[in-house]
Amino acid sequence: MKQSKKIGIFGGSFNPIHNAHTNLAAAFIKKLKLDKLLIIPTADSPHKETGSVIDSEHRLNMCRLACESIKKCEVSDIEILRGGKSYTVDTLTEIKAIYPDSELYLIMGADMFMSLDSWREPEKIMSMAVLCTVPRNDDDLGVLRSKEEEYKSRGANAVILDLKKSDISSTMIRQLISDDGVFSNYVDAKVEKYIYANYLYMNKGTVNYDRFDKVLKARMGEKRYIHSINVAVEAQRLAKKYGADVEKAKLAGVLHDITKETPSQEQYNIINKCGIKLNFVESSSPKLWHAIAGAGFARDIIGIDDEDVFNAIRYHTSGRANMSVLEKCVFIADFTGAERDYDGVNEMRALAEKSLEEAMAFGLSFSLSDLAKRRLAIDPNSVACYNEIVLLLGKGSKK
Ligand SMILES: [Fe+2]
Ligand SMILES: [Fe+2]
Numbered sequence: 601m602k603q604s605k606k607i608g609i610f611g612g613s614f615n616p617i618h619n620a621h622t623n624l625a626a627a628f629i630k631k632l633k634l635d636k637l638l639i640i641p642t643a644d645s646p647h648k649e650t651g652s653v654i655d656s657e658h659r660l661n662m663c664r665l666a667c668e669s670i671k672k673c674e675v676s677d678i679e680i681l682r683g684g685k686s687y688t689v690d691t692l693t694e695i696k697a698i699y700p701d702s703e704l705y706l707i708m709g710a711d712m713f714m715s716l717d718s719w720r721e722p723e724k725i726m727s728m729a730v731l732c733t734v735p736r737n738d739d740d741l742g743v744l745r746s747k748e749e750e751y752k753s754r755g756a757n758a759v760i761l762d763l764k765k766s767d768i769s770s771t772m773i774r775q776l777i778s779d780d781g782v783f784s785n786y787v788d789a790k791v792e793k794y795i796y797a798n799y800l801y802m803n804k805g806t807v808n809y810d811r812f813d814k815v816l817k818a819r820m821g822e823k824r825y826i827h828s829i830n831v832a833v834e835a836q837r838l839a840k841k842y843g844a845d846v847e848k849a850k851l852a853g854v855l856h857d858i859t860k861e862t863p864s865q866e867q868y869n870i871i872n873k874c875g876i877k878l879n880f881v882e883s884s885s886p887k888l889w890h891a892i893a894g895a896g897f898a899r900d901i902i903g904i905d906d907e908d909v910f911n912a913i914r915y916h917t918s919g920r921a922n923m924s925v926l927e928k929c930v931f932i933a934d935f936t937g938a939e940r941d942y943d944g945v946n947e948m949r950a951l952a953e954k955s956l957e958e959a960m961a962f963g964l965s966f967s968l969s970d971l972a973k974r975r976l977a978i979d980p981n982s983v984a985c986y987n988e989i990v991l992l993l994g995k996g997s998k999k
Pocket of ligand 1: 856916917
């Protein structure tokens with residue numbers, strides 16, 4: 601590994617990382633002529649109560665996105681990999697072992713700078729790194745300077761950069777997000793998108809279509825977004841016609857493809873995290889995962905606690921035996937939404953006006969025969985759905 605001479609270390613919970621963090625990182629790189637600055641998200645900060653700190657994986661990913669454009673800035677997962685409480689002295693020891701000839705610069709907030717003596721092994725920290733901070737406000741500078749003198753008298757090195765003050769804090773941003781406020785001025789655009797895509801810091805269980813709109817746009821392209829809205833409109837229309845809950849139809853329609861453009865591995869992880877069991881065909885058919893992961897996302901990440909909505913999303917591709925009216929409406933709407941223009945769409949639309957089951961039978965025959973032609977496995981849920989419907993329609997016994 602290439603040895604760096606001056607390495608900045610900037611730890612914190614970064615919950616989430618925001619522009620004041622990245623400005624500070626860039627300023628220290630420039631002013632101290634650092635060769636490298638490591639942004640190190642904590643696994644579990646001993647200085648803060650951790651109830652509101654989200655998954656370290658998300659914090660790490662946001663740091664990576666925010667730092668992509670800052671030269672000499674790298675994000676390190678050493679504290680997250682170490683797990684447990686993150687003590688600075690352990691991190692410095694680990695970094696010193698990787699870069700034995702380097703000079704370390706420990707960047708911290710003014711309150712941390714003032715309270716260093718309450719940290720684990722402060723003298724060892726002072727012996728390993730130059731202590732760096734910035735004042736929070738105009739009154740801070742004097743207090744920090746006298747603290748700096750005290751540290752110097754104990755053999756430490758310290759740097760106080762009098763940078764332009766910033767009022768941004770992660771707490772403020774989290775509050776803005778949960779209140780549906782605008783926070784785009786305070787975080788990198790990629791971080792904002794990540795927050796929406798992963799539904800971070802948002803109140804679970806609230807049905808909020810403006811917010812869902814942003815979540816959808818962060819997770820999918822324009823075409824899929826239009827499709828989702830069209831499915832919601834069509835599902836509502838069918839729900840009204842056939843007596844299902846119109847509001848639930850809208851909700852399931854909007855969210856049905858929420859993970860369709862998510863990589864398979866991530867879909868699989870969502871399914872696992874949500875504790876959803878797959879049958880043997882589902883396990884080996886990644887194409888079916890988006891519906892299942894989507895249902896898990898709606899239930900566990902967004903917090904939509906409704907079994908019918910869950911099932912409408914879960915089975916919107918495969919179908920299943922004993923589908924509710926809502927499930928059928930969403931299944932059919934996926935075929936008949938306004939933008940659909942495949943051969944047979946008009947027939948499907950006409951059947952949907954006659955009977956949900958006629959339309960289901962038509963749609964299932966179409967997709968099942970396509971799978972069979974391509975010698976792909978057919979989900980037993982689809983077979984059960986097909987059998988149930990054709991028998992019900994009296995077509996199963998025809999020669
Ligand atoms: Fe879908
Ligand atoms: Fe769809």
